Amino acid sequence: MELLSVIVPCYNEEENVFDFYDELMKNATFFEERKLQVEILYIDDGSKDKTVEKVKELIEKDKRVHLISFSRNFGKEAAIYAGLLKSKGDYAVMMDADLQDPPSLLPDMFLHIDNGYDSVATRRVTRKGEPLIRSWFAGMFYKIMNRISRTEIVDGARDYRLMTRQVVDAILAMTEYNRFTKGIFGWVGFETKWLEYENVERRKGETKWSFWKLFLYSIDGITAFSTVPLAIASIMGVLFCLFAFLFIIVIIVRKMMFGDPTSGWPSLVCIISLVSGVQLFCLGIVGQYLSKTYMEVKRRPIYLVKEEI
Structure with a gap:
């Protein structure tokens, strides 16, 4: 049987730990039919709430669940890298715990993998629920980035992506400290299929990405992949x-x-x-x-x- 590693970066997501697990397990029949074993890696990025305690409760319920807890908040990029590094699967998929990355897309994603693609990525076609000014600046960032960089970054791209082990190993080969995952995905290449879906608002809690944090993140992206x-x-x-x-x-x-x-x-x-x-x-x-x-x-x-x- 093949192994799928589900990487779930978390920062103050105590309200969504169990909800995410329940949504993911709705694919249990698909996993069985495809003969897929699953490991779920919750990467706690120095949460200050009860995220760690909730994951530990989940581990008691399901031994397929794993916890990696950071000593402090290192950022989502570090959490993604840690998840990929610790993953053992033939395939790896990254998903946010807030359920803005619908687990229901997994069967379609595997269908494209079976058709020869190395990775299947997702992008939002709408930004419903986001402030207009934030959506405008996000769109401008993608336009500027694609004009000044040779690395293609698709507008509306999410970190939600299913990858083969070959792609995961290629990403792990890039050990830079200042990481911009969206750019790294584009830089490593490989055949990628894009799935489009309507924006899904987070199930519970509040977003950890303020406008200022997104602005600084965009500067990191520009300086990381363009001179x-x-x-x-x-x-x-x-x-x-x-x-x-x-x-x-x-x-x-x-x-x-x-x-x-x-x-x-x-x-x-x-x-x-x-x-x-x-x-x-x-x-x-x-x-x-x-x-x-x-x-x-x-x-x-x-x-x-x-x-x-």
């Missing part, structure tokens, strides 16, 4: 140097031809402020890449395990 911002910073520097040089020539010619005194200090202050802002912006871009390099060369572990059952 175009560095080129933009260089181009802006060259353009402002040319502008300053031409402006100096204009001032000299005007003084020689018309004898006008050099005046207009308010406009000069505005120009200096603008150029200074551009310099700081470009320095910030360079700083982002430098900080990523700094964290990589430290070679710190991606996560630390407090408890494993």
Whole structure:
């Protein structure tokens, strides 16, 4: 029998631990017909509620359930990496505990795997239930990312993805500290089938992804899979140097031809402020890449395990 590893990153999801398990087990008949054994890996990302206790209760009920609990909150990317690293299955699937990734799609996903695909990914075709401003910024991120990066990232892509062991091993070969899983999926390649579905709102609890966290996450994605911002910073520097040089020539010619005194200090202050802002912006871009390099060369572990059952 083949083994399916179900990886479930959790952060303060005590209300959804049992609900997710119940929804997943609705596929029990399918698992039996396909002769699939299942292991369920709950990856607790330093939860402050009773998520760990709930998973332990579930382990008493079903020995196929496993728990990996971090020493603190390391982020979802670390939880995904830990789940893939600990998985033993011939196939692995990542799903959120909040049930926004419907387990009912698993039979269709395996159908495409049987047809020769290496992985089956999901994407939302709507963002029903999300604030409009958040949806707009998300759409803009995907457009910008696909313009400045050679790695394709599909608009609305979820982390919900079924993969063969070959794909899992390829992802694990990328041991970088600053991880952006959506980009890693695209970078490793392989034949991928995309399944579209309507957005599903979380069953219980509140989202852990604030607008600010998503904004910082998008910056991580851009700096991880594109060096175009560095080129933009260089181009802006060259353009402002040319502008300053031409402006100096204009001032000299005007003084020689018309004898006008050099005046207009308010406009000069505005120009200096603008150029200074551009310099700081470009320095910030360079700083982002430098900080990523700094964290990589430290070679710190991606996560630390407090408890494993």
